[in-house]
Amino acid sequence: MSSIISLIIKREFFAKVRNKSFIVMTFLSPLLFVGIAVFVGYLSTMKADTKQVAIHDETGLFANEFLSSNKNDAEYKYLDLTAIDIKSLKDSITNESYEGLLYIPKVPNNKELESKIQYISNESPSLSFIENIQDIIAQKLTKENYQKANLDTIAITNAKSKVAISLAKASGEQSVKGLNEIKIAIGGAFGYLIMMFIIIYGNMVMRSVIEEKTNRIVEIIISSVKPFQLMMGKIIGTSLAGLLQFFIWAIIGLSMMLVASYFLGLETCPAPKIPSDAMQTAHQQMTGTAQMYVQELWNLPITTILISFVIYFIGGYFLYSSFYASIGAAVDNETDSQQFLLPIIMPLVLAVYIGFFTVINDPHGTVATVFSMIPLTSPIVMLMRIPFGVPLWQLALSITILFGTFFFVVWFAAKIYRVGILMYGKKPTWKELYKWLKY
Known part of the structure; x- marks a missing residue:
């Protein structure tokens, strides 16, 4: 069984990476992002008419x-x-x-x-x-x-009085203002990456299933492999292609940053002159504050954030891709899939809102903790909580529930996939999908 799935994974992976649109977008997307950023920066420098x-x-x-x-x-x-x-x-x-x-x-x-x-x-x-x-x-x-x-x-x-409250930790160390906003921004960035990956490459899995179904290729494929093996191979193969694309984007982006820093001389700019004692004092205070921010960032659980990102990245994508694969098997074209996509996307949107409006104010509260355990929202909400410090048992429990739910959902999705992959010419309803689960 493992050898069959590995063959399907290789087939899906090479089919994606050899696709011309995949190659073009892999190398063109970073340039487009940089171009848009430069264009927006240029527009921001333009003065509006008085x-x-x-x-x-x-x-x-x-x-x-x-x-x-x-x-x-x-x-x-x-x-x-x-x-x-x-x-x-x-x-x-x-x-x-x-x-x-x-x-x-x-x-x-x-x-x-x-x-x-x-x-x-x-x-x-x-x-x-x-x-x-x-x-x-x-x-x-x-x-x-x-x-x-x-x-x-x-x-x-x-x-009139101006009050400036200084922050300190119970351990006696000084802290800085706005640290919660920085933490939620870091967690939100990772959570947003997961959400975009799920939506983009989940749709890719669904389109791949629909394409093989409409071309009747799947009838030949499932004569040699089981529908479950085909579904798992598609999910894993597409995810590996997406990870490769992200890895290339990261290399290109980092290279472009280094090139820009070199040619623009960002590291060689002379330090500004401080003409007066007052300015010198202000400069020292700003430097001290910046050092405190850097220190606070280094104190964040960076290793835990990165490892958790990879784990939730894989778990969240596999979980949602099983939904996308079953939808692709149930319909004949992308238009018919729209009625089934909203229930999939809504938990992701809900997770983002909970992260930005609840986690930032109460990262260890009941709402944030519960939704960081629910598998449909945990890949985003938990990543937003981790910078604030999460007990190890909560992290382990959330990951266990996520992957346990994935195997449970795959079992159900495989039933829909098994029946729907050979159904043609009829728009399925929620009632019919429920019947397929009983087969």
Whole structure:
């Protein structure tokens, strides 16, 4: 039996790696990713056209505040056009001479002014833009209110406190802020790789089964091998082709990074000069903080993360590929498979949401722990938990459940595969799939 499966694995592996599209995408994908990254970086450096905003300030209090903000805002430029009639300015907005008009009317008191200011434009402005205008006006009104109440604004400013809490571990070592976000980003990156691998290469397994089924090649194949052996050979062979592709991508990506570092001289840039004692102190603090971040990263269970990634990578892919293979055997084309794919993809999406919204806040809580044990979500959720430190018994239990479920699912999937692989011309339903499980 093992020799037959090994032959099927070799057949599937070489069929994938010799495919022209596989070869092209293996070497072209890294270039596409780099090209997209460079293009996005180029777009981010491009300055947007400056939008002119007219101001009609009948109070005379706020125009200078906005004009002074022009130095810090490259996207919007405020123009004091209080001398121009308000009706003419509104007509200019209609004719799109200006992006918008900020109208500040003359009112008896500041309290009434809070609800009388208008921003007039043809298109709805962004929320951040409106909030920025509100902040400028609110700060100016607050100062005016302080002065009218005979309050010492300087004393009030000096009385304000800025609290900076330092973090420390129970062992006495110092810690850094934002470490949880770094941990979830590391775990999320590995989890995302697993999810993408499952979706991409799981679909590849399904298409391979559908293709052989529609071409009637499978009728010849199963005359020599059992359907279970054929299914396992396809899953393992396709996974090995995918691992080879990922390995090549990693080598190309690392090589391109080293080449870019060499030609751009990223390692040979001179250190910036620190002109003053204050700047020297700030530089030392930043250097010390960076060293603490690096130290915290080295303290992460890196070996456990890498080993667990490989184990969950294999277990998660084998588990989901058995579903994809059974679906491919049950349908005649990819269009008919859509009704069965949603229940497969939903656990992966659920795992990502749980990881980013639950694990980051409570990595050892009930929700995170339970879903790191459920085999359909554990490859992603557990990888997001590992950087926070997971007891060894939980890790062992999760892996055991994952691979145990895989063998259990393969047993059921093989039944669907055995019956569906020779079924033609009929769209299966969930009820019929259930019947096939009883055969």
